[in-house]
Amino acid sequence: MIINHPLLGPRDAAEFVYLGDASLMNRPDWQSTDAGNQFYEYQYLRDNPAGELRELWYHEQGDRSWLVVTRNTLTHAISKVELARDVKLQEINSKTKTTAAAKKGKKA
Amino acid sequence: MTQSHRINGGLVSRNQPVNFKFNNTSYVGYQGDTLASALLANGVKLVGRSFKYHRPRGILTAGSEEPNALVELRSGAHQEPNTRATTVELFEGLEAKSQNHRGPLKYDFMAINDLMSPFLAAGFYYKTFMWPKAFWEKLYEPTIRAAAGLGRLSGQEDPDSYDKGFLHCDILVIGSGPAGIAAALQAGRSGAQVILADEDFIFGGRLNSETMEVGGESSQAFAANATDELAAMPNVRLMPRTTIYGAYDHGIYGAIERKTDHLGSSNGKPRQVLWRIYSKRAILAGGSNERPIAFGNNDRPGIMLASAVRTYANRFGVLPGKRISIFTNNDDGWRTASDLAAKGAQITAIIDTRDVEPLGAFKDTAIIMGGRIIDTRGRHGVSSITLRNGQTIDTDCVAVSGGWNPNVHLTCHQRGRPQWREDIAGFVPAGEMPIGMSVVGAANGSMTLAASLNDGHLFANKIAKELGFTPSRKSAPKAEDEAAKTSAYWYVKESTARAWVDQQNDVTVKDIKLSHQEGFRSVEHLKRYTTLGMATDQGKTSNILGLAVMAEVSGKTIAETGTTIFRPPYTPVPIGAFGGRVRGKDFKPTRYTPSHTWAKENGAIFIESGMWMRAQWHPKSGETHWRESVDREVLATRKSVGICDVTTLGKIDIQGKDAAEFLNLVYSNAFGKLPVGKVRYGLMLREDGIAYDDGTTARLAENHFVMTTTTANAVLVFRRMEFVRQCLRPDLDVHLISVTEQWAQYAIAGPNARKLLEKIVDKKHNISNESFPFMACGEISICDGTPARLFRISFSGELAYELAVPTRYGDALIRELMDAGKEFDVTPYGLEALGVMRIEKGHAAGNELNGQTTALNLGLGKMVSKKKDAIGSRLSERDQMNRDDAIKLVGFKPVDSSKSLTAGAHFVTKGKEPTMAHDQGYMTSVGYSPNLKTSIGLGFIKRGDQRIGEIVTAFDGLRGTTQDVEIVSPHFIDPEGERLRA
C-alpha cells in the first residue's frame, strides 16, 4: 500500500508501523468517576468495520510522525491522511475553548 | 541431426547456430529460438508425460500458457524443474530433460496408469485412499508422491543468486503486443516516465507471429522499428524477459526480470531480479490466449493450438508438421491455414465446426464445414484424425482453434470479476480494477489488430493527459481489421474417447461431468475437486473450456456459471527470487558494539542478541568450559573490578519544559521531583497494566533527561513514547531523539571500580562517595578532555558505574580501561556473567518482564503511583490482577546443591501431582552462582513473598525432571545494598 503522507507525499506502507483504531487517541480521564470502565472500553473494545476506518500508522522509517489514516478495510482505498498531533491538538484546543466559554458563561 | 522441420523466414539468426541437448541427444537450433521451436525444428514432438496418466504429450502452445512441455532445465545444482520449453531461450550448451516418466520417455513404465484411468477419475484421491486410515501416511501418500508430481528438484542448495529492487514510473505498460506497443509509443512520446515490460525476449507479442501489415510495413518490421524508437527515448525503460506477476494495492506491481536465464552462465551476477514497481497508472495490454476444443484423444503430440503453429512458422521458421490439418470454430483458424499454405505447408484438411461459407480455398485440402473430429490415432504423435462421418485423414499436426480468451489475470488480483461477452465468446475485465489500471487491446475484448493498435494509442493519450503530460499528435499505427468472427463451440459431444480439457492436470470432459453429477456445482468447487486449472499454467488454456462444459451440463449459461478468478503470480516465480540477496548472514543487519574489535582481538565468544553481536564471555587461555570463564568473570568482578559493554541498552534523549510531566505519564513511578544530577529506576507498563520495560533515567538539567531502556525494547519504547507525545499529549513541550548509537557505554563494577575510574577521570571532577554517591550522574571529561557522562548505577549489585563517551572513542576507552585496570586485575565480563550477577542480585530482566507479569508480581507494586496518571496504572488496579494469591518474584535454590535448576520448570506444592490445577508458578531465570556455589534461580510463585523457606517441587515437563527447591529471597547477594553505596 501507499500512504500519502501529508508532509512528505506518497510513501510505501513498509516504512510504517501499524497500530490500529485511532480511538486509541481518546484516552480516558484517570480521575473520572467510572475511569475503570472507561479504560476497559478504551483498551479492549474496538469496532472492526468492513469499510472506512480511522487508523493509526507510525512513520518509523521516516519522519517519526504518527498519522491518522482513513482507510477502507475492504478495498484498501485511503481517503484521508492527517498528522495525529494536529488532530489531537485541535481536539485539546476546542476542549479548552469550551471550558473557557463555560467558565465565562458562569461568570456572566 | 538436421533441422528437418526448419523452413525459411522468421526472426531466428541463421548465422548463429546453437548446440543443445534434450534427453542427452544433441541437436542444433538457432539464436532466437525457444527450446520448443528448436525441438519442433528437429522434428521432436514427444516432450513429456502427463501428470496422472503418464500419457505422451507434446508442445501445445508457443508461450507461457503451456501446460505440457515442462522440462528440467540445466543439470547438477542448477537443475530447474517445470520449466516451460516454450519460453526457454535457446543458448549454447543448453541441457534439458523431459519429466514425469520412469525409464525412457518413449517407454514410460508408469504409462500403466493410463489403463487404470477408470479408477483415477476426478476425486479419486478422496474416494480411494480413505481407508484404512493408517495407510495414508505409510503407504498411499509416499506411493502417490513417487508416482505423480512433475519435475524433480536437484536437492542441492541453489547456486544462483537473486536480487530485488524498486522502480518508479508514471505509466507502466504491461505487454508489448499491438495494443501495448502502441500505448508505450504514445506514453513515451508524451514525456512521461514509462516502463514497458514483456515476458518475451523480443517486443511485439503477436505482431511477431503474424504476417499482417501495420502502417505499410510487415507487423514484424513494425514491432522492431517501434522497439528502436522506444529504446531511443531516455524516459522509457524497456524490460524484456520481465513478467508482471502481480497487481497490488495503489499502483504497485510485482515483476520478475530474468537477467541471465538466456545465457549459459550467470557469471556471478543475480540470475533474476524481483522488482517492486510503483506506478501512477498502469496499462494492461496482456493480449489474449487461444483455447483448444476438446475432442477424443486430443492430447497426442502434434495436436497444437492453431496460433502456436502460426507462431512457429512465422516467427521461428519452423513447420511443426508436414501434413497439417486445421480444426476451428472461428475465422482465425483460417488465417493459420493461409499463413501455413503461404509457407509451403501441405494443408490436408480444414474442419470448421460452423455451417458457414468456407473462408478460402486451398489446393489439395479437404474443407469440411460443420465438421467434427471425434478421435485421433498415433502412438507418440498424431498420425490421423477421424471425423464424425467416419472419414479418416492422415495428418502429423492438428492446429486447433477454439477462440480467444482475453487475458484478464491481473485484473482479478484485487476485486475484479470478469464478465462474459457473448459476441467474442470470452470473459472481459469487469468489477473493480486495481487502482490506476486500464485494460486495452485484446485483453479488454478488442480482438482485431487495428482495434488493438487504436485502443493502446488512445488510452495512452488519455492517461498521459490525466497525468499532466501533453500527448503527441501522431496518429495511431494503421492496420486493417482482420476477419474475427467466432462461435461458442467447446467440445465434440460425439467423441466417445476421452477428451482432454486440462492437459496439465489430466482433466477430461467426463471428469467435469462426473464432478457435476457428484454435486460440485460451483466453479470454485469444480476447480478444487477435479484440479482443473491448477499447477504451473493456472488453467490459462483450460479454464474457460472447463466451465463451458460445466455450464452446459448444468443447463446454465456461461455468464450464469461465472468464472474462477486469478491471484498472483501470473506465472511461477522462483522462491529464490522472493528471498533475493537475503541469504545466510545477510538475512538481517548486524549491529556491532564499540568494543567489538577489541573483544574479537582478545578472543571473545559472541552471541546474537537481537541484531547485536555481544560478547558472551571472554575465555582465558587454558579454560576449556564456558562455565570456567563465566565463573571467573563473576568472581573477579565481585572481588575487584569488571567491565562490560552495555552500549546496546536503548538511550533516549528527552528535553523540554514539560519533560518531567511527560516522564510521569510514561513511567508508573514518579519522576517530577528527581533532582538534577540524579538517576532513578523507572518501570513502564502497558496500558493494560502489564509491565513491559524498565531502566534508569538521569536528569542532566532541569529540562533534560536521558533514559535507558532494555536492549530488546529500545525501538518499542521510543515508538510508544512518540505515541504518547503526538497522539495523547501534543500540548506538552517535550522532544525525543535516540542517542543509543551516539554513546559507547561501559559498566565498571566491583569494589575497585572507583579506584579504576579515578585513574582516568579528569582531576577537576570529584567522584568520591560523598561527592558522587549512589544514583548520581554527571557530565564529565576523561583522559584529558574527552567528553563523557558518568552514572553511578548498578545492575550487578556491586559498587558500579556506567561510563559513556561519544561512540568514536568507544574503542579507545575499552583499551584505556583495560590498561588502567591492570593493577586491579580488571576483568572484562560478558553477557553470561552479567546474567549471573543480576540473578544473584535479584534484578528482573526480560525473562521476568515477559508480557504476563505486573508490577505487583515483580515485587514492584509500590512503583505504581496512585497519585498521578500513568500509562497502565488504572487497569493495573483490576481485581483479578491484585488477588491475594498473585504470583510473586522470589529466589529459588535446589535442595540438593549438586543439582542444577532449569528455567521453565513449574512449581507445585510438595506432594501434589504436577497438573495444571496444582500449578503454583514457574521458574524464569537460572544460573550457577560461583559465590554461593550452587545453582540459583528467579521465578514466580503464588504468594511467594510469604513463603520464604518453604520447599516446593519444580516440575520440568519438557526435560522430564522433578526436583525439590527452596523458596528464598530474590536477593542472593548483599540484600541490604551495602556494596552499592560503598
Place this chain on the structure above:
Amino acid sequence: MLKAVSPLSGFSAEINKVTISEVSGRSLVSIAVPNSGLAALKAAIKKQLNLDLPEPGQTTDSKSGNAMLIWASPDQYLFSFDEKDNMPSETVGKLLNGKAYVTDQSDAWVTLKISGERKLEALERICPINLHPDVFKTGMAARTMMEHLGVLVIRDENDSFLLLSARSTAGSLLHAIETSAKNLH
C-alpha cells in the same frame, strides 16, 4: 584525549562505476523546536548560522562554513557542519541560546557518499524512494528504509547521494551498497 575512530575507518572504493566513500570530519546536531518557538528559532538560525529553515523533505545550506540544515521531522532538524571540536551540541546550543533543544548526533550515524555513473542503478536495488533527478532534486532529503536499515538520503549539490544511517550497522549498510554495485549486470 582518547583516539577517535570513524565507523568505517575512511572506506572508499569504486565498483562497476559506483563510487562509495565514507564521509567523516563532520559534526551533526539535532535541533528540536520548542512548542510555539518556531519563529524565534527561525530568527536565531538566520542570525547565528545564516541559514533558512528547510521545508519538509528539504535541506538548506550555506556556502560559507559548509553547513547544512536537514528537515528531520515536524519539530526537528539536523544540523551538519565541518567538525571544529568534540562538543558540537554545546557550541550550537550556545549560539541558539535556549531557542532550541540540541542533542549531539555526530557519533550516532555513518555517512556514505555514493557517486559515479551507475549510482542510481545501484541504489534502485535497495532504495524504495524514487531518486530520479526530476523527482528527487538537489537538496532534497528523505528518510526511508534500505535492507531493513533506516537511512536518510540526501542529493547534494555535486549530484552525489549522501546516505546517513546508524553507526552500529555501518558494515551492513556498506555491504548492502557494495552488493548492489557488484550485482549490476
